[in-house]
Every structure is written in C-alpha cells, then in structure tokens.
Amino acid sequence: MSLVRCSHSRATVPASAAGMVNNKHNAVLVETTMTTLPPPGSPDIDIARAVKPWPIFEVAQRKLGIAQHALIPYGHYKAKLDLAQIETKTKLGKLVLVTAITPTPAGEGKTTTSIGLTDALNAIGINASVCLREPSLGPCFGVKGGAAGGGRAQAIPMEDLNLHFNGDFHAITSAHNLLAALIDNHIHWGNELNLDPRRITWRRVMDMNDRALRNTLVGLGGPAHGQPRESGFDITVASEIMAILCLAEDRKDLQKRLGNIIIGRNRDNQPVTARELGAEGAMTVLLKEAIQPNLIQTLEHNPALIHGGPFANIAHGCNSVMATRTAMALSDVVVTEAGFGADLGAEKFIDIKCRMSGLMPDAVVLVCTVRALKMQGGVPKADLDAINVEAVIEGSSNLSRHIKNLQQFGLTPLVAINRFPTDDDKELAAIKEVCLSLGAPVEEAQHWAEGGLGAKAVAEGVKAMLDGEKPDVKFLYDNALPIDDKIRTVATKLYGASDVQFNIAAQKQLDEIQALGFGDLPICIAKTPYSFSADPTLLGAPSDHVLPVRELRLMAGAGFVVAICGDVMTMPGLPRKPAALSISLDDNGEIVGLF
Numbered sequence: 016m017s018l019v020r021c022s023h024s025r026a027t028v029p030a031s032a033a034g035m036v037n038n039k040h041n042a043v044l045v046e047t048t049m050t051t052l053p054p055p056g057s058p059d060i061d062i063a064r065a066v067k068p069w070p071i072f073e074v075a076q077r078k079l080g081i082a083q084h085a086l087i088p089y090g091h092y093k094a095k096l097d098l099a100q101i102e103t104k105t106k107l108g109k110l111v112l113v114t115a116i117t118p119t120p121a122g123e124g125k126t127t128t129s130i131g132l133t134d135a136l137n138a139i140g141i142n143a144s145v146c147l148r149e150p151s152l153g154p155c156f157g158v159k160g161g162a163a164g165g166g167r168a169q170a171i172p173m174e175d176l177n178l179h180f181n182g183d184f185h186a187i188t189s190a191h192n193l194l195a196a197l198i199d200n201h202i203h204w205g206n207e208l209n210l211d212p213r214r215i216t217w218r219r220v221m222d223m224n225d226r227a228l229r230n231t232l233v234g235l236g237g238p239a240h241g242q243p244r245e246s247g248f249d250i251t252v253a254s255e256i257m258a259i260l261c262l263a264e265d266r267k268d269l270q271k272r273l274g275n276i277i278i279g280r281n282r283d284n285q286p287v288t289a290r291e292l293g294a295e296g297a298m299t300v301l302l303k304e305a306i307q308p309n310l311i312q313t314l315e316h317n318p319a320l321i322h323g324g325p326f327a328n329i330a331h332g333c334n335s336v337m338a339t340r341t342a343m344a345l346s347d348v349v350v351t352e353a354g355f356g357a358d359l360g361a362e363k364f365i366d367i368k369c370r371m372s373g374l375m376p377d378a379v380v381l382v383c384t385v386r387a388l389k390m391q392g393g394v395p396k397a398d399l400d401a402i403n404v405e406a407v408i409e410g411s412s413n414l415s416r417h418i419k420n421l422q423q424f425g426l427t428p429l430v431a432i433n434r435f436p437t438d439d440d441k442e443l444a445a446i447k448e449v450c451l452s453l454g455a456p457v458e459e460a461q462h463w464a465e466g467g468l469g470a471k472a473v474a475e476g477v478k479a480m481l482d483g484e485k486p487d488v489k490f491l492y493d494n495a496l497p498i499d500d501k502i503r504t505v506a507t508k509l510y511g512a513s514d515v516q517f518n519i520a521a522q523k524q525l526d527e528i529q530a531l532g533f534g535d536l537p538i539c540i541a542k543t544p545y546s547f548s549a550d551p552t553l554l555g556a557p558s559d560h561v562l563p564v565r566e567l568r569l570m571a572g573a574g575f576v577v578a579i580c581g582d583v584m585t586m587p588g589l590p591r592k593p594a595a596l597s598i599s600l601d602d603n604g605e606i607v608g609l610f
C-alpha cells in the first residue's frame with residue numbers, strides 16, 4: 016500500500032483517497048477514509064475515533080480472503096469467525112512473538128508494538144495479522160484504563176474492545192459460576208458424590224477487581240440456603256475455564272477439558288471432576304459462541320484476531336490457540352504477544368502454549384524503553400525525563416537477562432526500543448551497545464507517534480529474521496521431570512534464584528499432585544510481574560534470591576500446575592485512585608476518560 020504522511024500529522028495513511036492493498040488473495044483498490052488525526056500525545060480514544068473503520072466484511076475479505084458467510088457480525092465493525100465455514104491452507108504462515116523486559120510504571124508498550132509491527136509489515140508488502148488477548152474489565156477500571164494499544168498503533172473499535180467486547184468474558188464467567196452453583200446444589204440435594212465441603216477447591220469468579228471477595232462464606236441462612244462453607248472469588252481471567260478456552264483445539268477438545276476440571280475431593284480424599292457432576296455439557300453450551308475467535312482491525316485496517324485473556328502472572332498469558340492457528344492459516348505472518356515480561360509471558364508461551372499446540376515462533380521481538388531501563392536502574396518515575404546514561408546502563412542488566420533467557424530457548428530476539436520524545440541519543444546508543452554485545456539485533460520504533468511507518472525498521476529486521484534459518488526452539492524443561500524440579504529449573508535458569516522454598520501446605524499439595532499421576536504436566540508460575548524475584552521491589556536482575564512457593568493448584572482441565580509464589584493474588588484489588596473514577600459519558604453519550 017502506498018503510504019504518505021498526513022499533512023497535519025505524522026500518521027501513516029493511504030495515498031490520496033485510495034490505496035492498493037497488497038494481499039495474497041485479491042489485490043484490489045479500496046477506498047478508505049481517515050480524517051486528520053489528533054497530534055501525538057492526544058488521548059488514545061480521540062485518536063481511535065478519528066479513524067473511520069472499514070466494515071468488518073471488507074477487512075475479512077480483502078485482507079484474509081474470508082467470505083461474508085463465514086463471519087458472525089457483531090455490528091458493523093466486529094465479528095466472530097465461524098471456523099466451520101473457513102477454508103484454510105495446509106501450510107501455516109510464520110509466527111512472531113512480541114515480549115518485553117520486566118514491566119514498570121514507566122511503560123514498555125508490548126501491545127502497541129505488536130500492532131505497530133503488524134501495520135509496518137503490511138506497509139512493506141507482507142500479508143500480516145495480529146493476534147492478541149481481550150482486555151479484562153478489572154485492569155481497565157483499575158490501573159491501566161484500557162488495553163487496545165496506544166497512540167497511532169491501536170486496535171479499533173477500542174471502546175468496544177475494552178468494555179465487554181463480544182461477551183466472551185461474560186460467557187466464561189457464567190460457565191465458571193454455573194459449575195460452582197451445581198456443586199453447592201449437589202451437596203444440598205443429598206451429595207451423591209460424597210463431596211467433602213471442606214475440600215471444595217472450585218471458587219467463583221467475576222471480571223472485576225474486588226479484594227473484599229477474595230475470601231467468603233457461602234450457604235449461610237439455614238438449611239434452605241445450602242451448607243455453610245468457606246469459599247471466595249477469583250478474577251475471571253484467572254479462571255481455569257479461561258485457560259481451557261485458550262488452549263482448546265476445538266469444541267470437542269473444549270468439552271473434554273471442561274470435564275477434566277477437578278472441583279474438589281470426596282470424603283475418601285479422592286478427586287472429583289466436573290464430568291462426574293455432569294456439568295461439562297451445559298458449560299460447553301454457554302461457551303459455544305465464546306470459543307469462536309473475534310475479528311476487528313488496526314487503525315490502518317489490518318486484521319486483528321483478539322480472543323481470550325488469561326493473565327500472565329496467574330495463568331499462561333496468551334491468546335487462544337484457535338485464533339493463532341486460524342490467523343496463521345490465513346496470513347503469511349502472524350504477530351502475537353505474551354503477557355508481562357519474557358520471564359513470565361514468553362516462558363509460558365513456549366513451555367505451555369507451544370508445547371501443547373505444536374506451534375513454534377519463527378522470530379521474537381523484545382520490547383524495551385529508555386524510561387523503563389532507567390527505573391530498573393533506580394531512577395524514580397518523577398525523574399525519568401532527565402538524561403541519565405548511567406542509569407540506563409545500570410538498568411540494562413534487566414534487558415541483558417531477558418536476552419540471555421530467550422537465547423536459552425534457542426531464540427535470539429530483535430530488540431525494539433519503543434522510543435519516547437524525551438529519549439537522548441546517548442541513552443539509545445547505550446542500549447544498542449548492550450544488545451549488540453549479546454548478538455541481538457536492535458532497532459528503534461516510533462509507531463506510537465507515527466503508526467506503521469514508525470515501526471518500519473523493526474518490520475525490516477523481522478523480515479530478515481524470517482527469511483533466515485528457522486530457529487531450533489527448545490523447551491526449558493522436560494515434562495518427565497518432577498514438578499518441584501520443573502519449578503526449580505525455571506527459577507534458577509530464568510529468575511536467577513538460588514533455590515525454591517515450598518511451605519508446608521505447598522509441599523503437601525506437591526506430594527498429592529504427584530501421587531494422582533499429574534506430575535508430568537507443565538508448570539505455570541504465578542508471581543509478581545515486576546521483578547525476576549517474588550519481591551516486586553527487587554529491580555534490575557537480582558540473583559541468589561529464594562523463590563517462595565505458598566500454594567500449588569492442579570488445573571487438570573487446562574493441563575498444567577500453577578505454583579503460586581510470594582504475595583501474588585488471584586483476585587486483584589483496585590488502587591487508591593482507580594481509573595474508573597475518571598471514566599464517564601459526556602453530554603452526547605460518548606465515553607470519556609478511557610485511555
């Protein structure tokens with residue numbers, strides 16, 4: 016597509032009123048209307064509204080070669096893909112993973128980079144799409160305020176994406192809580208399975224941060240209201256059903272995995288599954304639409320498949336296997352991301368998602384910023400605008416460890432420096448020197464300010480990697496290792512820990528999981544995302560710390576074991592000043608404050 020600079024902004028827009036779509040299915044002239052964009056630094060929602068989306072049928076047909084009958088429209092600009100109606104090629108396209116250094120309040124821009132890179136790849140003539148997770152309402156109303164990218168690298172319609180979207184999370188919440196209701200109902204009506212109310216492990220969920228619901232009592236009020244027992248709530252994105260939906264290959268596999276969920280123990284201390292309760296059929300019915308991937312578009316009208324949303328610190332942090340595989344069957348290159356830093360997101364992407372699906376990344380992009388590295392070097396957020404080469408060098412220990420960690424998987428990343436206007440050339444040069452010393456190519460990117468054009472150097476670098484020899488991707492551990500050794504392997508090889516410490520409860524759970532025959536499952540470590548350690552205050556690349564494991568949860572349906580470490584919560588709380596306090600409707604009924 017021929018690209019020019021907008022006369023009043025630095026946005027990437029099609030030349031004149033029409034541009035040539037470079038598309039393997041059908042090269043056609045398409046009209047597009049993009050109004051003059053607000054200047055860089057304007058609220059994301061204002062930038063998103065300045066772009067007139069293509070009808071979703073046009074995106075599907077002209078970019079992916081999907082016929083109209085294979086879409087289930089949700090209005091004019093959103094749709095679900097009817098996988099049964101989509102003809103896909105045998106040979107899959109190439110997969111690019113976008114990950115990042117350890118997150119800080121300064122921001123890194125992983126989703127923004129994923130979208131900007133996708134637009135840039137299309138701009139240089141490569142048929143590319145992006146696969147992302149759906150945002151949770153919890154962070155949207157808590158700290159982040161939105162999760163659809165940012166600046167001129169966004170997915171639209173951003174308000175819909177951030178708020179309810181196509182209802183997938185509500186369906187997952189309903190299916191999860193249906194199982195919870197069936198458990199208590201079963202106990203109330205005679206308890207044929209002899210469930211031990213003290214050993215019910217299936218909690219309830221809601222897609223909101225609410226610390227008051229972490230621990231609850233249910234069944235109060237007398238015999239008519241059920242049997243009293245302790246329980247609690249997790250956030251929906253921590254639900255095992257969310258993980259199951261994102262790892263399932265199809266509806267049949269989904270129902271099988273739902274039936275494998277262990278809901279608790281009977282009075283003989285034997286595990287009881289959702290299948291024994293007879294719940295998996297109705298749960299699958301509630302998810303029959305949610306399992307279909309969602310299609311929207313970027314600001315530059317490129318395909319964005321957004322589906323599922325497991326958290327990366329308390330789950331495996333990747334979008335669905337079905338969306339990724341479908342995109343790879345319809346595009347030459349697919350860009351996807353894994354949540355939080357590479358120690359959590361990329362590790363789980365490879366050791367869980369890739370191990371189960373057989374999909375492997377052909378290239379990896381590691382996102383960093385000057386500002387984040389300054390924070391890793393000890394600079395307070397208020398002082399990040401000041402030039403400080405020494406702090407960048409000090410904080411680059413974090414970047415170095417992430418590069419070396421990815422190399423353990425057989426992947427040398429391309430480092431994308433997400434450039435801010437306050438970045439100094441000397442600071443940028445210091446980062447580049449660190450990357451090149453480790454054999455990692457590095458490019459600057461300004462997609463936030465310029466859209467796809469600003470990520471062209473990264474796109475060219477990715478293209479060079481994809482044109483080269485396919486990497487030999489390795490898992491960090493073998494599934495045959497005992498669970499504690501798998502946890503110890505990740506902690507010592509990636510986190511820089513000297514050892515792992517299991518408390519008494521976790522050690523007992525470890526022994527029980529092994530005895531039940533689930534010792535060969537991969538592990539999913541749940542810890543703070545803000546440090547390589549379990550202590551969020553330890554910045555940079557801490558070493559010789561001990562990883563404290565306080566709980567192990569068997570996710571038999573999802574197919575992994577969660578190791579909960581330190582103080583990480585499966586139901587987050589709201590901050591002192593939640594983003595929700597700034598979100599409202601104006602006099603015209605338009606959303607304001609969602610950023």
